Amino acid sequence: xxxxxxxxxxxxxxxxxxxxxxxxxxxxxxxxxxxxxxxxxxxxxxxxxxxxxxxxxxxxxxxxxxxxxxxxxxxxxxxxxxxxxxxxxxxxxxxxxxxxxxxxxxxxxxxxxxxxxxxxxxxxxxxxxxxxxxxxxxxxxxxxxxxxxxxxxxxxxxxxxxxxxxxxxxxxxxxxxxxxxxxxxxxxxxxxxxxxxxxxxxxxxxxxxxxxxxxxxxxxxxxxxxxxxxxxxxxxxxxxxxxxxxxxxxxxxxxxxxxxxxxxxxxxxxxxxxxxxxxxxxxxxxxxxxxxxxxxxxxxxxxxxxxxxxxxxxxxxxxxxxxxxxxxxxxxxxxxxxxxxxxxxxxxxxxxxxxxxxxxxxxxxxxxxxxxxxxxxxxxxxxxxxxxxxxxxxx
Amino acid sequence: xxxxxxxxxxxxxxxxxxxxxxxxxxxxxxxxxxxxxxxxxxxxxxxxxxxxxxxxxxxxxxxxxxxxxxxxxxxxxxxxxxxxxxxxxxxxxxxxxxxxxxxxxxxxxxxxxxxxxxxxxxxxxxxxxxxxxxxxxxxxxxxxxxxxxxxxxxxxxxxxxxxxxxxxxxxxxxxxxxxxxxxxxxxxxxxxxxxxxxxxxxxxxxxxxxxxxxxxxxxxxxxxxxxxxxxxxxxxxxxxxxxxxxxxxxxxxxxxxxxxxxxxxxxxxxxxxxxxxxxxxxxxxxxxxxxxxxxxxxxxxxxxxxxxxxxxxxxxxxxxxxxxxxxxxxxxxxxxxxxxxxxxxxxxxxxxxxxxxxxxxxxxxxxxxxxxxxxxxxxxxxxxxxxxxxxxxxxxxxxxxxxxxxxxxxxxxxxxxxxxxxxxxxxxxxxxxxxxxxxxxxxxxxxxxxxxxxxxxxxxxxxxxxxxxxxxxxxxxxxxxxxxxxxxxxxxxxxxxxxxxxxxxxxxxxxxxxxxxxxxxxxxxxxxxxxxxxxxxxx
Numbered sequence: 001x002x003x004x005x006x007x008x009x010x011x012x013x014x015x016x017x018x019x020x021x022x023x024x025x026x027x028x029x030x031x032x033x034x035x036x037x038x039x040x041x042x043x044x045x046x047x048x049x050x051x052x053x054x055x056x057x058x059x060x061x062x063x064x065x066x067x068x069x070x071x072x073x074x075x076x077x078x079x080x081x082x083x084x085x086x087x088x089x090x091x092x093x094x095x096x097x098x099x100x101x102x103x104x105x106x107x108x109x110x111x112x113x114x115x116x117x118x119x120x121x122x123x124x125x126x127x128x129x130x131x132x133x134x135x136x137x138x139x140x141x142x143x144x145x146x147x148x149x150x151x152x153x154x155x156x157x158x159x160x161x162x163x164x165x166x167x168x169x170x171x172x173x174x175x176x177x178x179x180x181x182x183x184x185x186x187x188x189x190x191x192x193x194x195x196x197x198x199x200x201x202x203x204x205x206x207x208x209x210x211x212x213x214x215x216x217x218x219x220x221x222x223x224x225x226x227x228x229x230x231x232x233x234x235x236x237x238x239x240x241x242x243x244x245x246x247x248x249x250x251x252x253x254x255x256x257x258x259x260x261x262x263x264x265x266x267x268x269x270x271x272x273x274x275x276x277x278x279x280x281x282x283x284x285x286x287x288x289x290x291x292x293x294x295x296x297x298x299x300x301x302x303x304x305x306x307x308x309x310x311x312x313x314x315x316x317x318x319x320x321x322x323x324x325x326x327x328x329x330x331x332x333x334x335x336x337x338x339x340x341x342x343x344x345x346x347x348x349x350x351x352x353x354x355x356x357x358x359x360x361x362x363x364x365x366x367x368x369x370x371x372x373x374x375x376x377x378x379x380x381x382x383x384x385x386x387x388x389x390x391x392x393x394x395x
Numbered sequence: 396x397x398x399x400x401x402x403x404x405x406x407x408x409x410x411x412x413x414x415x416x417x418x419x420x421x422x423x424x425x426x427x428x429x430x431x432x433x434x435x436x437x438x439x440x441x442x443x444x445x446x447x448x449x450x451x452x453x454x455x456x457x458x459x460x461x462x463x464x465x466x467x468x469x470x471x472x473x474x475x476x477x478x479x480x481x482x483x484x485x486x487x488x489x490x491x492x493x494x495x496x497x498x499x500x501x502x503x504x505x506x507x508x509x510x511x512x513x514x515x516x517x518x519x520x521x522x523x524x525x526x527x528x529x530x531x532x533x534x535x536x537x538x539x540x541x542x543x544x545x546x547x548x549x550x551x552x553x554x555x556x557x558x559x560x561x562x563x564x565x566x567x568x569x570x571x572x573x574x575x576x577x578x579x580x581x582x583x584x585x586x587x588x589x590x591x592x593x594x595x596x597x598x599x600x601x602x603x604x605x606x607x608x609x610x611x612x613x614x615x616x617x618x619x620x621x622x623x624x625x626x627x628x629x630x631x632x633x634x635x636x637x638x639x640x641x642x643x644x645x646x647x648x649x650x651x652x653x654x655x656x657x658x659x660x661x662x663x664x665x666x667x668x669x670x671x672x673x674x675x676x677x678x679x680x681x682x683x684x685x686x687x688x689x690x691x692x693x694x695x696x697x698x699x700x701x702x703x704x705x706x707x708x709x710x711x712x713x714x715x716x717x718x719x720x721x722x723x724x725x726x727x728x729x730x731x732x733x734x735x736x737x738x739x740x741x742x743x744x745x746x747x748x749x750x751x752x753x754x755x756x757x758x759x760x761x762x763x764x765x766x767x768x769x770x771x772x773x774x775x776x777x778x779x780x781x782x783x784x785x786x787x788x789x790x791x792x793x794x795x796x797x798x799x800x801x802x803x804x805x806x807x808x809x810x811x812x813x814x815x816x817x818x819x820x821x822x823x824x825x826x827x828x829x830x831x832x833x834x835x836x837x838x839x840x841x842x843x844x845x846x847x848x849x850x851x852x853x854x855x856x857x858x859x860x861x862x863x864x865x866x867x868x869x870x871x872x873x874x875x876x877x878x879x880x881x882x883x884x885x886x887x888x889x890x891x892x893x894x895x896x897x898x899x900x901x902x903x904x905x906x907x908x909x910x911x912x913x914x915x916x917x918x919x920x921x922x923x924x925x926x927x928x929x930x931x932x933x934x
Contacts, residue, residue, distance in 0.1 A: 002673070047919040065673060066673065067673070096906075120677070120680065122674075122676040122677035122680065123673055123674060123676070123677060124674065124677040124685075125667045125671070125674040125677070125678070125687065126684055127685060127686055127687075128686055128688055128718065128719035128720070129719050129720070130690050131718075131719070131720055132720040134720075260824060296908060296929065300904070300905070300906045303624045303903075304904065307879040307880075307903075308879070308880070310875065310879065311872065311875045311876050311880070314871075314872065314875065315872055319868050319872065322868070323865075326861070327720050327721075327722065328719060328720050328852045330635075330722075330729075330731045330733065330856055331856075332864070333484075333624075333862070335476065335483075335515045336484075337479055340473050340474070340476060340477050341477065343473055344470050344473050344474055347466050347467075347469060347470040347473070348470060350466055351463050351470070352468055353879075354459055354462060354463050354466070355463060355794070355905065356608075358433075358459040359459055359460065359463075384477070
């Protein structure tokens with residue numbers, strides 16, 4: 001069952017990938033009679049749904065294999081979040097039928113799912129705090145909310161690519177390049193992880209770990225940043241070029257810092273390669289694709305997905321979370337970092353809705369906020385689990 | 396202030412921008428501009444008065460800009476609170492002043508000095524939440540009340556300028572058969588689930604008006620939520636106590652005023668078995684044991700009416716297994732499984748011949764309540780001369796001493812008597828220590844096993860504010876869904892002498908209303924409504 005489950009995930013991943021290509025084609029191809037074709041987009045959409053069903057199959061079979069809802073560690077949650085992004089896309093596409101949405105939504109979902117698979121993928125047992133029906137209720141609702149909110153990021157990004165003036169460089173084009181670079185870094189991280197993973201690269205250090213014990217730290221990527229006062233145990237391996245600062249005290253902090261550097265570095269290489277081969281800013285290269293896009297509609301989609309996602313997020317990530325916390329931790333609210341960042345996400349989108357509905361923040365300002373909102377969601381998913389230690393650190 | 400009388404005869408409150416009844420613009424900004432339909436152009440207190448202090452305070456809090464700033468400041472403050480752990484999450488024994496500097500260096504020290512280690516209970520953070528509460532209340536009253544008045548008073552027939560200055564507007568040819576046209580358009584609007592009203596040659600079609608109350612409903616929910624969480628300070632509404640109970644022990648439950656007693660029958664701690672196939676891969680990777688269950692089997696008793704000072708008569712209420720996520724609930728109280736300890740309870744010893752190690756008798760010491768002497772029969776006997784439950788050697792007095800009363804590291808001084816050694820011999824026994832002070836003892840006390848015992852850590856909670864907070868949350872959700880998942884749409888149709896005017900307004904989701912009305916205008920062969928705001932942008 002576990003085997004079937006992971007096969008289904010691979011299949012879903014492949015189908016999503018194909019759907020992305022179809023969506024890209026749908027933007028570039030014109031029918032013979034001169035009208036914009038819908039056929040490619042329609043097939044992209046159908047494939048997205050089929051991929052979603054496959055991933056649902058992964059989810060159900062893994063649930064059967066594990067005996068509990070597969071949303072209990074970083075791999076499972078992040079995968080599910082990617083799936084909910086696809087679901088959010090399916091809903092929003094059903095309302096607005098905009099192909100360009102697929103061109104960005106599907107790759108972002110692909111990145112999220114690929115990123116998820118960089119975490120340990122074994123089926124883990126549930127610790128007592130997680131043994132509750134609220135696990136499935138709280139986590140799935142929260143992820144669904146975040147998935148729909150992520151579509152607003154996608155729409156916001158499309159809006160920015162389509163409208164920002166690329167005739168000369170500016171602060172805006174700079175930030176847009178930065179957002180695209182961040183996406184490339186995620187891709188870079190995945191490629192580098194797969195690469196060194198396939199080569200079975202290992203370098204180990206002896207160091208004093210975060211709890212003050214002598215321990216061995218095994219790197220699976222060449223050490224750019226080595227552990228503080230670490231002694232290299234493997235011979236003939238690269239680096240380290242410098243030592244991680246001593247104040248980084250998370251679990252295996254130097255290794256995570258090293259991975260982070262690799263992600264930034266590989267992202268930079270990907271970015272430079274693209275930039276050199278295209279001979280212009282990535283934003284400028286993407287802009288022609290967006291020629292015939294109704295930006296007003298894109299703006300509306302970015303708002304609408306927040307309008308739909310915000311209540312779902314609030315219900316799942318705050319209200320259900322509080323009900324569960326009351327049962328598991330004796331209090332509904334305890335200012336745990338994950339809780340606080342869910343509150344921050346809530347406050348951010350609340351501010352967005354006020355600005356949009358009462359102060360007419362439309363268009364570009366609104367689009368930048370949509371991008372920022374996604375940054376907060378991803379921060380809560382990645383940094384709070386990995387960097388800031390708290391009750392939610394299940395991985 | 397005087398009311399403003401509109402040409403249509405309706406008396407509007409002072410400060411009204413658009414007549415509540417006929418929609419004629421009273422204070423026109425410029426003839427070309429579209430009407431600002433926000434809050435229906437009602438007279439809001441904050442937009443009308445600004446002379447005295449009360450006005451200024453009211454206007455400050457009713458501003459959305461101020462509200463958003465409060466939200467953003469709270470957001471940033473909350474984020475700062477997560478940079479380093481809050482005091483409640485650092486080890487309870489650590490001294491915070493030293494801890495933050497030691498763990499996080501200078502930044503940690505600054506964090507501590509600024510009071511960020513207790514950020515969420517600081518006066519200024521609580522004040523921020525309070526200000527948000529005030530802002531929500533004032534802004535809602537300022538807008539909600541006049542909006543309600545206005546929407547209740549609206550008439551079917553609107554002033555020409557009202558229609559013309561709507562964002563969506565079009566003029567179509569006058570139909571030949573007016574009556575038939577009216578019938579048909581009413582039918583089409585009803586088909587789209589509009590509630591329609593007709594007065595002579597004017598139509599008002601409306602749907603989803605209740606979604607306009609969404610923001611006010613959700614704000615009411617938020618205020619109930621905030622008030623509910625403040626209620627905790629009222630005595631008697633909130634209780635939070637920790638208690639430790641040994642296996643076999645019966646204790647009065649803290650905070651119940653000796654009304655309820657709890658017996659801890661048995662504690663269970665389980666870890667996952669590595670042989671369990673589906674988890675074996677993960678369990679082998681993490682190597683440490685993964686906990687599976689913490690469980691206290693308990694019996695709850697209620698004390699009957701008792702005389703002061705007398706021992707209470709206990710009657711059993713129920714048996715229950717308290718687990719994480721499964722608190723024991725009774726009479727408004729909840730008992731949670733939060734912690735456990737394992738302590739040494741009985742130590743078993745043997746009295747042996749020092750040379751042959753032949754046992755002459757055995758005895759057990761209750762580490763919490765040790766007896767003074769142990770008769771081993773046949774004239775053999777051991778006296779407990781000294782007991783140090785948490786032993787250390789005091790260098791100043793040069794004597795053994797104990798740190799606490801908890802048997803973490805028990806040590807004993809025994810005096811051994813046998814028929815051969817009637818004077819008695821002294822031995823010092825500790826964990827992995829067996830000292831013979833005189834050096835020529837004929838007998839010794841040997842360690843012969845240990846019994847441990849679980850002590851469960853429970854939290855007693857009573858929180859009568861929870862229902863209020865939950866109701867606040869539910870009202871908030873209803874309000875948010877009501878406001879965001881529905882839209883308030885209105886369509887006005889006016890058949891004039893020459894032509895037919897049609898205008899439409901929605902509080903949001905213009906794409907949706909455009910699609911809906913395009914469908915109608917196509918079917919009725921009318922002019923498509925034009926988004927005048929987009930048109931003016933393009934021009």
